[in-house]
Amino acid sequence: MSTITVLAIILLAAMILAGGVKGIYAYLGLILNFIFVFATGHLISIGLSAFWVTIVNSIIILLITIYFSNDQGQHADISFIGSIIVVLIVIALIIPILHWAQVQGFSNENNDDLEGMSLLIGIKFLNISTSMIILSCLGAVAEASVAISTGLTEIIEHNSKISNQHLIDSGLHIGKEIVGTAFNTLFFGLYGEILALLIWFERLHYSFASIINNKIFVSELIMTLISAIGVILTIPVIIGIILHRRKKEVL
Amino acid sequence: MKKINSKIHISWLTIFLIFLSGVGLILFSHYDSGLYQAPIGQIVSVKNGKSQKQVDQFNNIDYSTNQKLTVKILNGKHKNETYQLENNYSKSNATDLQYKKNQRIFLHVINHQKWNSKNLMIQGLKRDTSLIFLFWLTIIIILVVLKFKGSMALLSVIINATILYISIKIDVMTSINPFVIFTVLSIIFTGVTSLLIFGKSKETAVAFFSTIIGTALSLAISYLVLKITNQNGVNFEMMEYVTQDRVPLFFAASMIGSLGAIMDLSADITSSLFEVFKENPSLSKWQLFLTGRKIGSSIMGPLVNVLFLIFIAVTFPMLILFLDNGNAWGYTFYMIMSLGVVQSLISAIGIALTVPITSMIASSLCRTKVIK
Known part of the structure; x- marks a missing residue:
């Protein structure tokens, strides 16, 4: 059996141990996400518009991530709408930033891996980078929006007469905890991701100046910072949706 | 992060000051060429040649274009001199870039004795300003949304990055x-x-x-x-x-x-x-x-x-x-x-x-x- 198969079976066992039926759902969600990320790559490679493929698949991935790991209900709907709004804002930010920083494609550090390959594939790597950064922030945005909307809907359930100001305060309080949590996850993820690259820089005596202008380094940092911005924006967006729903007396 | 209650609340004035200092920093990084050892040039004008269709062995269709760039040196002994450089880019931009007017680029001098267009190579784009801008934007958004409450998250990121840096030094030296x-x-x-x-x-x-x-x-x-x-x-x-x-x-x-x-x-x-x-x-x-x-x-x-x-x-x-x-x-x-x-x-x-x-x-x- 291949290594990946065995690890996947162990993961299923561990998830059942951790969450029973909920664990099975989380596992299925992960596998479905896997399929849709692959599909995104495949569809872009055959020449479909990277932007639209990513938008459609992102909505599907958000749907899976939010509804498969949670009890359904109003808070899941709020998280889903909130995540889509945040992702749209983030996309509006990603496009100008990537046009400015021009970090698409490969750098000199990749030369060994590129040997013998045709680089003229006719697909704009700028669009591939955009798609990569959008996909990488989905998980963090979904997690944050689920956490905040679950917390706030619970508060409303316990005390339906709570004032809007109190609700905003509680939202910001929960938000503060979420930001701390998400930052650890994102930045340690980044440290793990660029560990080999940082050792490379150090070993080959890159200067500070060449590191902060390096294509790959800047690209990885943009990825993490964009996700971080997405997580923070989730707080006001979710609070806004809940206040809006209260006004219309849905909540 | 649970249980951190920073009691310090910063005022809008402070946020505004941080906002301004960030703007200052971004402007500074845009004009910081003097701090760099490597020569930096600003692209003054661009002349794009005709795009040529390229088909590779897998039938991928791409276009390659030659561009003539006029570059003004921004730092060092040769400051304010201009040079004519050439660049080739593909539509897909896998490893190359299409340069545009006003972009700042790093140059590599092949032979320091002879400063001429043939001896200058384009090494890459200057990206520090965009990176600093994004850092600044992240910090401003945290401050505006959470006031000072997000500061512990930032502190943890900074402390951990420092420890990581030290251990990479140890890894390389031992x-x-x-x-x-x-x-x-x-x-x-x-x-x-x-x-x-x-x-x-x-x-x-x-x-x-x-x-x-x-x-x-x-x-x-x-x-x-x-x-x-x-x-x-x-x-x-x-x-x-x-x-x-x-x-x-x-x-x-x-x-x-x-x-x-x-x-x-x-x-x-x-x-x-x-x-x-x-x-x-x-x-x-x-x-x-x-x-x-x-x-x-x-x-x-x-x-x-x-x-x-x-x-x-x-x-x-x-x-x-x-x-x-x-x-x-x-x-x-x-x-x-x-x-x-x-x-x-x-x-x-x-x-x-x-x-x-x-x-x-x-x-x-x-x-x-x-x-x-």
């Missing part, structure tokens, strides 16, 4: 196995972060030990699986930026990459479980364990997805290049994605195992009295 160095680093990371979250308390000990046990267990299991299956279907050869032994480095990277998520999960379970116990001290150990497991299992799914999407998304450029170079799906998966998938699986196993481990440790320790 010949100690990188896995050993980064294991020590991870233990320090976990200690520092748990202390930042809970201060000196029982919760810190619970979060610390469950993170370490969860991470260690998932690494040990994965290592065994890799050994027993003989790394079947996993390609370490395509690991990027490798300057040393691959497998220890891979495990070190997987360990650090999942550490943040595992710490957050165990901190979340710990603080909620202690809270539940405080409100309801009559709960049995088993009931407390089940409560912890319930909290953990609902966070587990989203957390696993966060890391998975990060680890897989970064393979995208290489994945698409590989597919368009006439490679079959299975082979592409093996070459490009297998490592990212294994890394995601290692972290996912760690995250899942941390749920029962933290619940168990927290439910047995929350009863005991603190020994000081």
Whole structure:
């Protein structure tokens, strides 16, 4: 059996141990996400518009991530709408930033891996980078929006007469905890991701100046910072949706 | 991050001042060419040639274009001199760039004796301003949304980055196995972060030990699986930026990459479980364990997805290049994605195992009295 198969079976066992039926759902969600990320790559490679493929698949991935790991209900709907709004804002930010920083494609550090390959594939790597950064922030945005909307809907359930100001305060309080949590996850993820690259820089005596202008380094940092911005924006967006729903007396 | 109550609230005036200083910093970085050793030029004018159609052996159609750039030097002895440089770019921009007017670029001088257009090579774009802008934007958004409350999150990021930097120095200067160095680093990371979250308390000990046990267990299991299956279907050869032994480095990277998520999960379970116990001290150990497991299992799914999407998304450029170079799906998966998938699986196993481990440790320790 291949290594990946065995690890996947162990993961299923561990998830059942951790969450029973909920664990099975989380596992299925992960596998479905896997399929849709692959599909995104495949569809872009055959020449479909990277932007639209990513938008459609992102909505599907958000749907899976939010509804498969949670009890359904109003808070899941709020998280889903909130995540889509945040992702749209983030996309509006990603496009100008990537046009400015021009970090698409490969750098000199990749030369060994590129040997013998045709680089003229006719697909704009700028669009591939955009798609990569959008996909990488989905998980963090979904997690944050689920956490905040679950917390706030619970508060409303316990005390339906709570004032809007109190609700905003509680939202910001929960938000503060979420930001701390998400930052650890994102930045340690980044440290793990660029560990080999940082050792490379150090070993080959890159200067500070060449590191902060390096294509790959800047690209990885943009990825993490964009996700971080997405997580923070989730707080006001979710609070806004809940206040809006209260006004219309849905909540 | 639970339980951090910074009492300092900053006023809008302070935020405005930070906003202004950021603008200053961004402007400064735009005009900081004088600080750089390498020559920097600004593109004054661009003349694009005719695009030429290129078809490669896989029938990919691309266009390549030659451009003539007039570049004004911004620093050094040759400041304000202009040179004519040439650049070739493709429509896809895999390794090349299409330069535009007003962009700033790094130049490489082949022969310092002779400064002329033939001796100058374009090395790449100056990207520091865009990076500083994004850092500034992130900080401003945190401050505006959360006032000062987000500062602990930033502090933890900065402290941990510093410790990481020191351990990379140690790794490069010594010949100690990188896995050993980064294991020590991870233990320090976990200690520092748990202390930042809970201060000196029982919760810190619970979060610390469950993170370490969860991470260690998932690494040990994965290592065994890799050994027993003989790394079947996993390609370490395509690991990027490798300057040393691959497998220890891979495990070190997987360990650090999942550490943040595992710490957050165990901190979340710990603080909620202690809270539940405080409100309801009559709960049995088993009931407390089940409560912890319930909290953990609902966070587990989203957390696993966060890391998975990060680890897989970064393979995208290489994945698409590989597919368009006439490679079959299975082979592409093996070459490009297998490592990212294994890394995601290692972290996912760690995250899942941390749920029962933290619940168990927290439910047995929350009863005991603190020994000081």
